[in-house]
Every structure is written in C-alpha cells, then in structure tokens.
Amino acid sequence: MRAISPQCFSVSAFRRLSSHAAARVDNHRQCITGPTKHTSHLHTEKTEPLISLIKSTSSKPHLLQIHAHLIRNSLFQHPIFFSPFLFDIALPPLHDLGYACRVFSKFSKPDVFQYNIMIRAYGMSDSPGNGFMLYQEMLRDGHQSDGRLLTTLMDFYSSNEKYTEACKVFDDMSHRDTIAWNVLISVYMRNRRTRDALGVFDMMQSSYDCQPDDVTCLMLLQACANLNALAFGERVHRYCEEHGFDKAMNICNALITMYSRCGCLEKAFEVFKGMTEKDVVSWTAMISGLASNGYGRDAIEAFREMQRAGVSPDDQTFTGVLSACSHSGLLDEGRMFFNSMSKEFGISPNIHHYGCVVDLMGRAGMVDEAYNLINSMKVKPDATIWRTLLGACRIHHQADLGEQVIERLIELKAQEAGDYVLLLNIYSSLGDWGKVMNVRKMMKDRGIQTNPACSTIEFRGKIHEFVANDFSHPRKTEIYEMLDEINQQLRIAGYDAETVAELHNVGTEEKQIALSYHSEKLAIAFAVLSTPPGTSIRVAKDLRICVDCHNFAKILSAVYSREVVIRDRNRFHHFREGRCSCNDYW
C-alpha cells in the first residue's frame, strides 16, 4: 500500500478514502456477527489509509478538513477515527486544548484511552487541575483505570510538582512494567531525589518481570552525571553493553557526558572514539567535557576536528568552545570565536555565550568592559550572568562594581546568600570590616537564607552526602577523628588554614566559621578513611569550593599520594602530587 504523506494530501484523495471507509464501517455494522476473511481484509485496506492520514499530518488546517469530512460521513463517533484525531489535536505539537475539549465533549462514550489523551493534554496546559477532575469523572462513569492510565496519572502529578501523589499512584499500582518504573525515575529526578532514582535500578533488576530499557539507562546516566557517581555510571555502561544499547547514539552521547561530568575524560574519550557515527551532540559533549575538565586547548582542537569531519556546529557547540576559552583563560581565542560565531556560522549569541565572554573578560580583569558588554546585550541579562561578573569583582577586589551588581540582582529579585558572600569576600579582602557588618545586617533584614553547601561522594555504589559541620553520618566519630589527623599532617607540610581571610558560611557565627568543617573536607576525610591508599577521591559539590578547601585538597594530594577530583558548581579541580590542573584557585 502506498504510504500517504501530508505533502500528497488532497481533498479529492481524501474524499475517496473516507467514502470507502464509511462504506466499510456501515458494512461492519451490518455483518457485526462475523465478517468474512475477505471483508476483514477489505476493512484494513480502506480504513488504514484514513487513519494513517490522520496520524501523518501535523497541520491544523488539514486536521480540521479531516474533522469536517469525518462529520459529513458520520464517521466521527467511531473510536477508530476519533482516537487518533483526538490524539493529534490534543497533544503536541498542535496541543489545541480548547478544540480538543470541544470535540471531546461532543463524543458520546469516551473510552479509557481517550480520557488518557485528555488527561495528558491537561497536564501540559496551565489548567492541570482539570485533568484530575476528568480522571475522577472517568471513574464515576464506571471505567477501570488501567496500568497505562495510571502511568499517565503519575507523570501528570509529577509534572505538576505533586510528587507525593505521584509516588502514591505508583505504590497503588498492582502491576508495574518498565515504563511505570521509568516514570518513577523521572519523578525522583524532577523532585531532585537523584539518589533515589539510582536505587530504582536495583529494584528493577530484582523484579522478575520487567528489566531496565534504554530509556532507563539514559535517565540513570544523567543521574550519575549529576551525582558524580562514576562507579554506578560504569555499572549502567556495562548493562548497556550487555543489552546492546551501547550502539545507540543517544546512549553514547549520554555516556560521554556522564564520564566527563565524573571527571573521567579518558573513558569519555574512549566512548567517543568508539562511535561509528558522531553527530553534533557527540562532538559538543566531548568539547564541553574537555572544557569543563580544564583541557581548553584540546577542546578547541576537537572543535576544529569536528569541522574537518564535516559536522556543523550549533549554538551549544559554541557554548562549549567559549567555556573552554573561559576555563583556560584564552581571551583572544574566545573573542575570535565569539565574533566568528555570528559572522561565519550565522548563530546569534545567546545568554550562555555572553556569559562565557563576561567570565573570560572578568577573569582577565576587564570588569568594566564586561559590565558594558552585559549592558549592550540584546538579550535580557539573567541572574547567572550578573553572578559571573560578581565573581570577577571578587577576584579583582572591585567593591564599587560589586555593589552595583548586587543592585541588579536585587532588581531581578534573584539575590541569594552566595551573592552576598561574594560581596562580603570583596570587603573582607579589602579589610573593610564596617562594610562587612553592613552586608550582614542587610542579609538579616532581607531574610536571606543560607542553604548549607553539600558535598557528595560515592562509595561502594552508594552516595554519601555531607554538609558543613555534619553530624548525621553513621561514621561521624571516625570521620572527625580522621579529619583532625589529616589537618595535623597537612600543617606539617605547610597548610595554614588560619591565614585565610575568606568567609563562606555566613549563616553561622564567626566563631563557628573559624572552626567549621566544610562539607568537602568531611567528604575527603571519609574517603581517606574508607578507601585503600592510592584510590582516587572524587567529590562533587553543589556550590563553589573555597580557597581554604582548595589548598587543603592540593596539599593532601601530595601528603597522602591521592589524586583528588573535586567538581564544584563551575568546574573540575584535579589535584595530583600537590598541583592543581587549574593552576590557581579560580
């Protein structure tokens, strides 16, 4: 049978199809007791083109035409046509909820699938509450909700941030298939319960009737990347190999990202090299991975290699290339790429591109130029770009500009504790203690909450989480004893925490700051305690690492002969034999 594409759609062709189909449905009604083999064949022949016509068009005018014809031929109330029609009109890309509601309300007896479509459509709209009402109406009509509908409902709750309800639906399900488990993972990921998401992998594998699929692996790899969970990520990688998922481009690309974000460039590159076909996503993942791990020049070389391979860069590729320049302090190269991006490649700069250039100029000490660049942008500056500049002000002790930047953040109603901490650091580095007091008071008056910074470390497949002065870990006593011992050893080697004037934990009293056990130090102490000598220590931190912890890790890498990899909010810090890949703190 000839495939029907939207391009060859014509009204006359359509009329022919629908009249055949109408005849067939009438025929079907007449011989409902038992169609012959011949008529059954005829049926498929005549209805399928019409159904595939509905499915293949994403154009609203075509669908409306189809709608009119269905009504004219009394076919509209037939679920075989109504379902795909509703599917097309209610869900993206069209997602015309108003139209879908009108046709849905005219449909005499919607079935579970049709309710399912409408609930999904409501879930994507700004009136999601109606979706739940519709679900209740469906149950009142005597429909039994099946597993697929419950999966939709779970996702529906989850996309409306009702995570408890979403989990409850899952708990109440009598039978869970792979997709239901996958939705549970996505519920956890949206709810920032990334560790719980990883736990689902074990539960799925121990269930006898359903196994993780490629979608499960994609989401888990993303979770591993977020958590710096290298060992878990390797486990998922092996699973992919065992099930043949590792040939798929999206899995490979996710693997490259996972390994890069876990600071394991060799593995990322191995996956990259092994790909038979590489698309712009693969190249960009590799370039960004090199960039964030401090291999700026290699990232730029990879960019050139990509062009030689005939793959065109897109906006995200340039984000990777520009961040390579900013992380490696390549000012001239960065400007060159920024200019060529729009001139040669026709890609107009977005906020991320500007952000990289602001970072680049700011680190180079050109804070005023960076400020002017932000003001000249066609796009509206966001909080992140102001924070980048604020970070530069902190490096170069630019108190006046720092104050102005805080004002911009206040205008955006986006000021966070971390912003005030940067300002505090500027004042304290200038020795302006009066201003320090003012900022503290300002924070108190404005009710700025300090969220404790959190470091995570993976050990034996489990993620261990630490906040500063954390006493919640089961091995807390050993950890604190170990940290004290490490401090003694490092002091012998020249580590001096006392000289550090930086402040980072503003929420606590000054006395506590002096004594504070930063989350990354606790995580490192835990690793030294629980892993054999020589094992690499990999820590992920949700905020920036402070100067003191940076020095701590640097000296520790020599004294304890351990490679230490810390991934903070901005970048990786690789410490080996008393040296850091990023040369200095920033």
Add this chain to the structure above:
DNA sequence: GTAGGGTTAG
C-alpha cells in the same frame, strides 16, 4: 479492529 503511557542524548 485499532490506538495508547515514559526520555530535553550535548
């Protein structure tokens, strides 16, 4: 006489 639920791969 059929449809259908889950993935922002960078």
